[in-house]
Structures are given as C-alpha cells and as structure tokens.
Amino acid sequence: MQDFSEKIQQAHDEKLGRHLVANMNIDAGETLLEERPLLVAPHWECAQLKCAQCMEESYVMCRKCQVFPLCMDCSQHNDFECEFFASGAGSRICKDLLVKNYGICALLKLLLLLEDPATRADCQTLFERSVNLEDYRDGEGMWQEHEEQVVGPLLASGLVEALPTQQLTADVLHAHCVRIDCNAFEVTGRDGETLKGVFVCGAGLPHHCVPNTVVALDEQFNMKLYAAVPLNAGDVIYNSYTNPLMGTSQRQHQLRLSRHLDCSCSRCQDATEMGTHMSSMKCRECSAGFSICEIGPDGSGNWRCVDCNAILPAVDVHEVLAEAGDALVDAKGELQVYESLLVRYQQLLHPNHFLLLDIKQNIASILRAAALMNSMEQPCKKLLARRVELCSDLLPVCRAVVPGISKLYAIALFEYLLALVELIELQFAESDLDKKEYVAQLRIGSQVAKEALDLLRFEPENSAEGYLSDRISMELERIDSDLMKYGGR
Structure with a gap:
C-alpha cells in the first residue's frame, strides 16, 4: 500500500513515536511517499x-x-x-x-x-x-x-x-x-x-504548522507526498493537519479537538506568527503599535504592544474575537454585512489578522460568484478593482505561512490572476488603459500565471491541482496572445 523513497527511513522516539526522517539530502519536489488509501x-x-x-x-x-x-x-x-x-x-x-x-x-x-x-x-x-x-x-x-x-x-x-x-x-x-x-x-x-480517505502512513506523520512536505491526491484517491523545501539528512518529515490561515490559538484548538495534540512548533512559539501578525491586535494606547501575546499561544496572559509596551488584557482580546466570530456566522453571505464587519474590525485588529483575512476571502468569493453567474450585466470596475485588492492582500500572508512549494499560494495567485485579467480587459475595452498600460498589466499577469504553474508542477495530472494547472495554462495562452497582438512579442 505504501512506496517509500530510498532517501527516507523510519525512526522512533518517545516524543514523536514512529516517524520518517531523511537519510540524505532531498531537493524540493522530490517524492517521499506514495500511498493508496486503506x-x-x-x-x-x-x-x-x-x-x-x-x-x-x-x-x-x-x-x-x-x-x-x-x-x-x-x-x-x-x-x-x-x-x-x-x-x-x-x-x-x-x-x-x-x-x-x-x-x-x-x-x-x-x-x-x-x-x-x-x-x-x-x-x-x-x-x-x-x-x-x-x-x-x-x-x-x-x-x-x-x-x-x-x-x-x-x-x-x-x-x-x-x-x-x-x-x-x-x-x-x-x-x-x-x-x-x-x-x-x-x-x-x-x-x-x-x-x-484513511492513509495509515501519510496521516501518521508528526504535525508542524509549517510543514516541509506537500500532500497531493489524484482522482483515484492515491496520495503522493513530496518535499516542499530542500531537506537535509536527519530532518524529520512533517505534515500539517490545520488550516494555515488560522491564528495560533485557533490552530491549537483544532489540533486538540482532532488529534489531542499540543503543538509547540516554531510558528506556535512565535507570537508574531512568522512576521505576519495573524493574531495581533491594534494597540489601544498608541496609533501605530500592535499587541502580541507575551505568555502563550492560547492567549492565557496579557498582550503587550511591541512599540509602547502598553498592556491589553487577554479578556478584552477574547471578547473581541468571540464577538467577531459570532458576527461572521451571522453574516450569511451578505456582501454589505461583510464589508461593514471589515470596516469595524480593521480598527481593532492587525491588517493581517486571520479574522480580517477570513472576511476578505468571503467578500472576494461573493464578487467572483457574481461575475461567474453574470449577475452584473455590465461588471462594475469598482467592484472588480475591489476583488483585485482583496486577492492581493492575501498573497503575502499565504506566501509567508507556507514557504517553499505551496498549493495555498498557487491557488491565491490563481484567484488574483483571474481578478486582475478581468479588470484590465474591461479597463482596456473602455479606454481607461492605453495600449502601453494594458501591456504592462498583461506582463504582470503573465508572471503571476508562470509562478502559479511552477508551484503546481509536481501535482498529478489527474488531480484537482492538475486541472487547475490546465486552467492557468489557458489563461496564460490568452495573455500571451494579447501580448503578441499589442506588445509586439
């Protein structure tokens, strides 16, 4: 049922139990394990x-x-x-x-x-x-x-x-x-x-919130596990069992429920969450500072501003998060409700806070669905530009929390690409962009498409990501066609 790479071997210790380690250096993209589901x-x-x-x-x-x-x-x-x-x-x-x-x-x-x-x-x-x-x-x-x-x-x-x-x-x-x-x-x-799908080996890998592997699943539910980053001999092979766009306390809560695991990985130990500040609050005392939890990722302690050292009680943080979570549940897909929530909580949370990212994703999804359903007979450039802005906001966070070969980042690039191309085509058709400006934007789109394709190059052809690669390739062909037509190449 499993086929292991010769570059990894099984190991065992009291903390991790049975696990896999690299026994020699491994390049990003190399297959480590192939497994059929039990x-x-x-x-x-x-x-x-x-x-x-x-x-x-x-x-x-x-x-x-x-x-x-x-x-x-x-x-x-x-x-x-x-x-x-x-x-x-x-x-x-x-x-x-x-x-x-x-x-x-x-x-x-x-x-x-x-x-x-x-x-x-x-x-x-x-x-x-x-x-x-x-x-x-x-x-x-x-x-x-x-x-x-x-x-x-x-x-x-x-x-x-x-x-x-x-x-x-x-x-x-x-x-x-x-x-x-x-x-x-x-x-x-x-x-x-x-x-x-139950995978006795793939699902038994130890957890890390910044995994060094990627899981690929094809249409027959077969799993391929490959290296997301270069691995050195002796490195433990990790997987992740949480949503990387959750904040630390939310990931910890999910892990306790699903796997009865308390994670102490490098991301969970970093109050800034790898510099993204996905759980940070705006300081209530100074205009530019942000408060981070100074005791533990579960929020059991006060929060301190990194600029002015002002204390923000943990109970106040929990109150805001609980209120925002309830408001998101009550939003029920209403665009204006999400926009109002975004305005409200931008005053309290870091721009990269996971709740703001959740709100932005919901707004972007609603705008995309409206475009797909042709609910706007003449798509509003303002709404299209809004979608580009929201997709753009997600890119640096996705890139930071899943480094190396990242399907999360590839998908975020694809969403940004679709939004960008739809907007600039309309702007060009209505003469808001001249030919030179249109070509410059097309070249940005071309680079985005190529980056996304590069991140998906190790995915099975008969997988959802494989079909996404085909979709991105089609967009790239359209972009290159217009570049030839208007840009002389």
Whole structure:
C-alpha cells in the first residue's frame, strides 16, 4: 500500500513515536511517499447513498450482496465485502443496513478489512497508538455524533454478533471511529463531494504548522507526498493537519479537538506568527503599535504592544474575537454585512489578522460568484478593482505561512490572476488603459500565471491541482496572445 523513497527511513522516539526522517539530502519536489488509501468513505453525517466502488451518488444496490450501493458505471465492489453479506454470518444482517444508517459506512469498511485475512495486516499501523477514550467523551459533541450516527446503529444491526472474533463493544467501536478520524484526509470524489480517505502512513506523520512536505491526491484517491523545501539528512518529515490561515490559538484548538495534540512548533512559539501578525491586535494606547501575546499561544496572559509596551488584557482580546466570530456566522453571505464587519474590525485588529483575512476571502468569493453567474450585466470596475485588492492582500500572508512549494499560494495567485485579467480587459475595452498600460498589466499577469504553474508542477495530472494547472495554462495562452497582438512579442 505504501512506496517509500530510498532517501527516507523510519525512526522512533518517545516524543514523536514512529516517524520518517531523511537519510540524505532531498531537493524540493522530490517524492517521499506514495500511498493508496486503506479506505475511502463519506463523512459520518452523510445520509446520501454512494457507490461502494467510486463513491458517486447511487440508488442501486449490488445484486449479489444487496447491502452496498453501486452506481450505473460500476458492476462490482470489494469481493470480501460482497461475499460477507451474500453468504456466511453476514447473510443474516438486514439488507437495509446502509440504507437506514449510511453514516456507518467508514466503520463498516474498517471492520470488514479487519475481518479479511488478506487486509488485516494493512490495518495494524492504526492500532500502534492507543486511544484514550476519556479524552473524547463529551468532547465538543464528537462522542455524541459517533454514538448516534455510527456506534448505536451498528450495535443494533446485529453485525457485532456476526464478527465474534473481534470482540466488539461500544468502547471498541468508539475507538475505531477516533482512529478513522485521526488518520483521514479530506478527499474529493468525482462528483465534487468531499469524502475522507484513511492513509495509515501519510496521516501518521508528526504535525508542524509549517510543514516541509506537500500532500497531493489524484482522482483515484492515491496520495503522493513530496518535499516542499530542500531537506537535509536527519530532518524529520512533517505534515500539517490545520488550516494555515488560522491564528495560533485557533490552530491549537483544532489540533486538540482532532488529534489531542499540543503543538509547540516554531510558528506556535512565535507570537508574531512568522512576521505576519495573524493574531495581533491594534494597540489601544498608541496609533501605530500592535499587541502580541507575551505568555502563550492560547492567549492565557496579557498582550503587550511591541512599540509602547502598553498592556491589553487577554479578556478584552477574547471578547473581541468571540464577538467577531459570532458576527461572521451571522453574516450569511451578505456582501454589505461583510464589508461593514471589515470596516469595524480593521480598527481593532492587525491588517493581517486571520479574522480580517477570513472576511476578505468571503467578500472576494461573493464578487467572483457574481461575475461567474453574470449577475452584473455590465461588471462594475469598482467592484472588480475591489476583488483585485482583496486577492492581493492575501498573497503575502499565504506566501509567508507556507514557504517553499505551496498549493495555498498557487491557488491565491490563481484567484488574483483571474481578478486582475478581468479588470484590465474591461479597463482596456473602455479606454481607461492605453495600449502601453494594458501591456504592462498583461506582463504582470503573465508572471503571476508562470509562478502559479511552477508551484503546481509536481501535482498529478489527474488531480484537482492538475486541472487547475490546465486552467492557468489557458489563461496564460490568452495573455500571451494579447501580448503578441499589442506588445509586439
């Protein structure tokens, strides 16, 4: 299931457990690991039946086992899964098992993998790290979700009695759910729906908020892990399991919920977040200063201005963040509401604060959707210029928090490129730009497109990023065509 580069090797220590290290120097872009998923399944809350083979929507059941759905394009699925319910102990289970409780799909697949002698060993890495269930009971609703959507229905189905050798209890099933969640990456099906793919090696890499690797997933859900930056012999291979555009306290909170991990990486230890100030507040005492947390990334302490040393109580920071978070939830996609929030919180937060970036992303998305839906018969240059400005604001932060080969930065460049080209084409058509000015802007667009393509050059062709590369190449061809026409090259 896994294919390791000869330039990495397994290591073990008390802090990281089993992990991978470079055993020689590695160039950025070199493939470190290729892995097929142990299983791919919908999220727990999914109620729509999906094909057991390709994970597209399905309303037809396998003719042989009558349990697993199959789409019109797939005539069969996993032989062991099918045979288990077609004959033997599984034949006594209700055929409506998945129809009535489709949320159990991921756990059902894992149990059958454990039951199959041919795949049992593939699952063992999942069980090397013990699960402390007390950490999860009543934790932010996760336990309740598993109990209601997965564990309870599965216990009631009679499947436990059909798998007596596994000695399945409610606690064992809860632990299996946790293992699935902790070893899953979000993957995208052919129909665009998000699923979870369990990768026993790729998901077992230690976390760092500034990872030195990139995860690539193709249409068949195969993973390729490659180096984001040059690695030296002895370097630990890290992945990231958080959103890099979150502030430190938010990343820490997410890691505690999803992986019960307290991160102490270089970014979490840096109150300025690599110079971006994504969690910094405006000082209330001086006009130009910004306050940073002086004790810990969880905000448990006062905040001090880097210019005048004025103290900003942590309780005031938490109050602002909670208020802003609630306001974002209540905005519900309303453009003017987001713009008002931006004006309001720009008075309190650093320009790069993660909440302001969130607001700007929402505004830019609304403006792009309006353009795609042709909701503006004559697109307003002011709104297009606003979109360019917002996309431009995101670029330096994306570049800073994910250095090296960065899909995040490549996508941000693409959004900026689309906004820029749409604006300058309209400005040129309405004579707001002369030919010389238009060519100068086209050349900026050309450089942006080439930079984005360079960042995506290691992505599989049959992946979402591979298709994005094709889209960027098309834009570059259009730009180069106009440069030839108006710029003489």
